[in-house]
Amino acid sequence: MVSLSTASNTKRRGFLWRRKSPQRAQARPDDRRKRRVRRSRAQIRPVMQPRNAFQAELLRQSKKKIDAPLLLITVMLLVVGLIALLSASYPKGYYNEDTGPFYYFIRQLGMAVVGLVLMWGVSCVNYTMYKKWAFLLYFISLVMLILVLTPLGTSLNNAQRWLFGFQPSEIAKLAIILLFSMMASTRPESVRKVKDLLIYVALIGVYILLLTRQPHMSAAMILIVVGFAILFVAGMHIWFLIPIGVGGLGIAVVAYFTLNHVQERINIFLNPFLDAKDTGYQAVQSLIAIGSGGAFGLGLGQSRQKFLYLPEPMNDFIFSVICEELGFVGASMILVLFAYFVYRSFSIARRAADRFGCLLATGITMQFAFQILLNLAVVSGLFPVTGASLPLFSYGGTALVMQLVEIGILLNISRNIPPSKKE
Numbered sequence: 001m002v003s004l005s006t007a008s009n010t011k012r013r014g015f016l017w018r019r020k021s022p023q024r025a026q027a028r029p030d031d032r033r034k035r036r037v038r039r040s041r042a043q044i045r046p047v048m049q050p051r052n053a054f055q056a057e058l059l060r061q062s063k064k065k066i067d068a069p070l071l072l073i074t075v076m077l078l079v080v081g082l083i084a085l086l087s088a089s090y091p092k093g094y095y096n097e098d099t100g101p102f103y104y105f106i107r108q109l110g111m112a113v114v115g116l117v118l119m120w121g122v123s124c125v126n127y128t129m130y131k132k133w134a135f136l137l138y139f140i141s142l143v144m145l146i147l148v149l150t151p152l153g154t155s156l157n158n159a160q161r162w163l164f165g166f167q168p169s170e171i172a173k174l175a176i177i178l179l180f181s182m183m184a185s186t187r188p189e190s191v192r193k194v195k196d197l198l199i200y201v202a203l204i205g206v207y208i209l210l211l212t213r214q215p216h217m218s219a220a221m222i223l224i225v226v227g228f229a230i231l232f233v234a235g236m237h238i239w240f241l242i243p244i245g246v247g248g249l250g251i252a253v254v255a256y257f258t259l260n261h262v263q264e265r266i267n268i269f270l271n272p273f274l275d276a277k278d279t280g281y282q283a284v285q286s287l288i289a290i291g292s293g294g295a296f297g298l299g300l301g302q303s304r305q306k307f308l309y310l311p312e313p314m315n316d317f318i319f320s321v322i323c324e325e326l327g328f329v330g331a332s333m334i335l336v337l338f339a340y341f342v343y344r345s346f347s348i349a350r351r352a353a354d355r356f357g358c359l360l361a362t363g364i365t366m367q368f369a370f371q372i373l374l375n376l377a378v379v380s381g382l383f384p385v386t387g388a389s390l391p392l393f394s395y396g397g398t399a400l401v402m403q404l405v406e407i408g409i410l411l412n413i414s415r416n417i418p419p420s421k422k423e
Helices: 002-019 022-044 053-062 068-094 103-123 127-148 168-186 188-192 194-213 217-234 238-258 260-270 281-293 318-350 355-379 397-415
Strands: 153-156 159-163
Touching: 068 103, 068 318, 068 397, 103 397, 127 159, 127 168, 127 194, 127 355, 127 397, 168 188, 168 194, 168 217, 168 355, 168 397, 188 194, 188 217, 194 217, 194 238, 217 355, 238 260, 281 318, 281 355, 318 355, 318 397, 355 397
Parallel strands: none
Antiparallel strands: 153 159
């Protein structure tokens, strides 16, 4: 018993001796002093506070969870689009003395960086703030579309669509989406009354009249489809489709007999090989490119039609180059990415927090979906050549930036989805 107690006391004394060693006795005051310094610095460190309500709202929105799948698929499509643009634009830049082989790619890459920064910034702005900006943006885009038809506008390929280097039609698309969504969400009964629907028709009719003067028929068709989609989702009666369809058919007939370029494109669409060296040249070369790709393509960068055969290999007919280089399999994979992008965007519209967010997301998604289908129909010969570009792929700084801004709006709508509707 004595030995056990002595041993335990020895161990206890040894333990106490180790705790009171000179080295640890010297280190402990230093540690305490460092902790006190850290606490004092933490107490005096200034806390960044938002200066106004807008900054506070930006900070609050940025902390909300974003729709990661939509963001990821957007970046994937943008990267693949830049690679396809580099391949498709290389010959045209190489054979042009005023540019270089990487001219179009560098410009598009710069606009992509600007667009991504704006997309992230817009995703932190509460989409409900756009209600008070809808009429202002509509008026600004209307003035710019008028200025395009003046000597200030720039002409290219028998079309006058540019103003100081950018296309106001891209801003007009977003303006119509914002305005129609705001009006239909503020006054839901307006979409079920013929008198009120005439206001919507007048607002979009002014745009269409100006766009046909440029001419820019693809933008006019996109505006009509997007406007109709918003009104239909907002609750417009189905029987209104009858006068709209009759009116649209009447406009198409009048355009065919009064506008020479419309009549010419429809005739070439029916049989592009009638004038394969002139008016049907684009459609014929596009079909040759698609057919040359086969199942697996000629290889990335190995397209032959892009060597001064296709007139716009990096713009309207970039998907023809993709089909030739990547074949049916590669082109189908890109279409799957686009399909998932549209599905995810419609999912955000379905789960939006309010009516305005639902209509806004629907309009933006329909713009992307219809423009993708229109471009694919043109390059495959299923629709007359209209000048519709492929979103996130075709060359064009204004279009790319505006498309990324619209995706930023979708991302902000996803930030504000109620927890009960989140997947």
